[in-house]
Amino acid sequence: MSHLLLAFIGVLAFSPHVLGQDTFDWNKIKPSEQLTWTPCNINFECARLSIPLDYNNPSDRTAAIALMRQPATVPTNSSEYRGPILFNPGGPGVSGVDMIQGFADSAREMLGPQFDLVGFDPRAQMKTIHRSEPFHHGPRASFFASQAERAQLPSPRALNASDDAFGWTYANRILQSSLAGARDDGSLRFINTESTARDMLRIVQAHGREKIQYWGFSYGSVLGATFAALFPNNVERLIIDGIMDPDDYYSTSWMRNLWDTEKTWNTFLDGCASAGKDACALYAPTASEIQAKVDAVFQQLKTRPIPAITSLSDSTPSYHIVDYSLLRQTIFNAFYKPYATFQQLASAIHDLSLGNASALYEMSVEGGIVSPPYLCPANASEVAHEEFFNVQDAEFALGCNDGATVSTDYSDVRAKYEELCASSPWCDAWPVRMNCLGWPEYLKNNKTLSITATTSFPILVISNTADPVTPLANGVKVSKAFAGSALLTQDSPGDEEIEFLIASVSAF
Ligand SMILES: *[C@@H]1O[C@H](CO)[C@@H](O)[C@H](O)[C@H]1NC(C)=O
Ligand SMILES: *[C@@H]1O[C@H](CO)[C@@H](O)[C@H](O)[C@H]1NC(C)=O
Ligand SMILES: *[C@@H]1O[C@H](CO)[C@@H](O)[C@H](O)[C@H]1NC(C)=O
Ligand SMILES: *[C@@H]1O[C@H](CO)[C@@H](O)[C@H](O)[C@H]1NC(C)=O
Ligand SMILES: *[C@@H]1O[C@H](CO)[C@@H](O)[C@H](O)[C@H]1NC(C)=O
Secondary structure, eight states, X not given: OOOOOOGGGTOEEOOGGGSOOOOOOGGGSOOBSSOOOEEETTTEXXXXXXXXXXXXXXXXXXXXXXXXEEOOSSOTTXXXXXXXXXXXXXXXXXXXXXXXXXXXXXXXXXXXXXXXXXXXXXXXXXXTOOTTOHHHHXXXXXXXXXXXXXXXXXXXXXXXXXXXXXXXXXXXXXXXXXXXXXXXXXXXGGOSHHHHHHHHHHHHHHTXXXXXXXXXXXXXXXXXXXXXXXXXXXXXXXXXXXXXXXHHXXXXXXXXXXXXXXXXXXXXXXXXXXHOTTTOTTOOSSHHHHXXXXXXXXXXXXXXXXXXXXXXXXXXXXXXXXXXXXXXXXXXXXXXOHHHHHHHHHHHHHHHHTTOOHHHHHHHHHTTSSOOOOOOOSSHHHHHHHTTOOHHHHHHHXXXXXXXXXXXXXXXXXXXXXXXXXXXXXXXGOOGGGGGTTOOOOOOOOOOOXXXXXXXXXXXXXXEEEOSSSOHHHHHHHHHHBTTOEEEEEEEESSOHHHHHHSOSOOO
């Protein structure tokens, strides 16, 4: 899974470079109510846990979730052993199994030898799932009959890119929701955060414990907070990191994400100005001069896109047209991990000003904003494998099932967009609320869970001061909702606190 669609569909998550590559054949493991660990992917162990598909009818059908762990390096019978920590990488819907493979080594360095580091796939994730057996393996979210069909529906452009970009996105989302309904195998409605929180309790109990140890990022903060609100007495140690406002999420508003985005952008401008010519290709003595250079590139691209011809992974040339929209999206995507991307971004924008779009295109592919051209596999088993690409579908399924119904009234949708734009100049890269337009209606559980509690151990809330999508204000708010919780702030840009911990200390 190397080409996730991340920022532009609103995924709040670890980025592809942090995710591992899972090559394990999960069908080898029969799901069971006990955790039976099987060695997999060299340094890991895998298991599949049976869970009720529907917690309101637990004896009805079962489903299975995939787990992967890096076991503690102290013996489990030693006094140092401290049990499992569950991780969630965000999304919603991103695979915790992929995450733990990419993240376990740095987590181990930070946390020490005494914990099992456990990634699990949230409901909606597909990796363990065989198409013909949805209930035994599911629930799954996959709206497309094949990867080829998926490739026919292009990704939306930045919402201000042209006169029809907004309306085009509206239509695209209606279409996608209609596909979601048409392709539902009956399990779609059981994909939601409350059930995922219940799944987590099952995972903890299957470890022979009653209380959770958990670290969740971005959307993982909603999952963690929901768990804490549902099961306040089952909290051992719980960290939520990069905070979404649960009320904003559950009301499908997506209005409280962009309050600090401009701060992230300003760290780009200021960082470039102070980094000097050698470190920043867009260098000018002041931030406003650098802004002017970028504006000039935007201005040009708005009417004159630039062709890109480049070689991606192998020597096959790849062709694309880099336009205004792609630049907006690529910049926004870079905000998630400034330490890894800002220098490259400055250089790519500089190249654009010289008429060379290769580097920007390559960044957009690396960031998962555009997929490389779809090539039909010659081999049927690869076709089957391709069907498992569903990160975007998983995000839609969780977000739209969790959230209140979004009215399809066009002027209402537009008005909500204008409201978002009043909060940030980056609103055109944040179409997330539109994801749920026309989402299938089935009987929703209307009771709203109040995300507040006095937990059996105080929770830890972590926020960055210049986070592009999970602003500090949300950390302040959520921390107030949990008695005794502490708010730890880190003075840095980006949505991946971890990136800061393991990377250099300057974005340039
Ligand atoms: C822990 O288990 C191992 C393997 O079963 C055994 O050899 C060892 O003596 C045990 N240690 C303690 C402290 O019980
Ligand atoms: C465009 O930039 C790339 C580096 O990103 C370079 O390899 C390529 O030669 C440049 N193309 C032209 C036509 O200068
Ligand atoms: C088809 O693809 C599968 C999975 O990548 C591979 O194991 C198999 O060898 C391929 N078969 C042929 C005939 O290339
Ligand atoms: C995008 O459009 C919105 C709504 O009309 C407007 O408020 C905002 O300034 C525009 N932003 C950009 C970058 O064009
Ligand atoms: C939830 O609210 C909707 C709209 O008000 C209503 O149609 C539906 O029956 C309600 N669902 C339940 C489970 O009460």
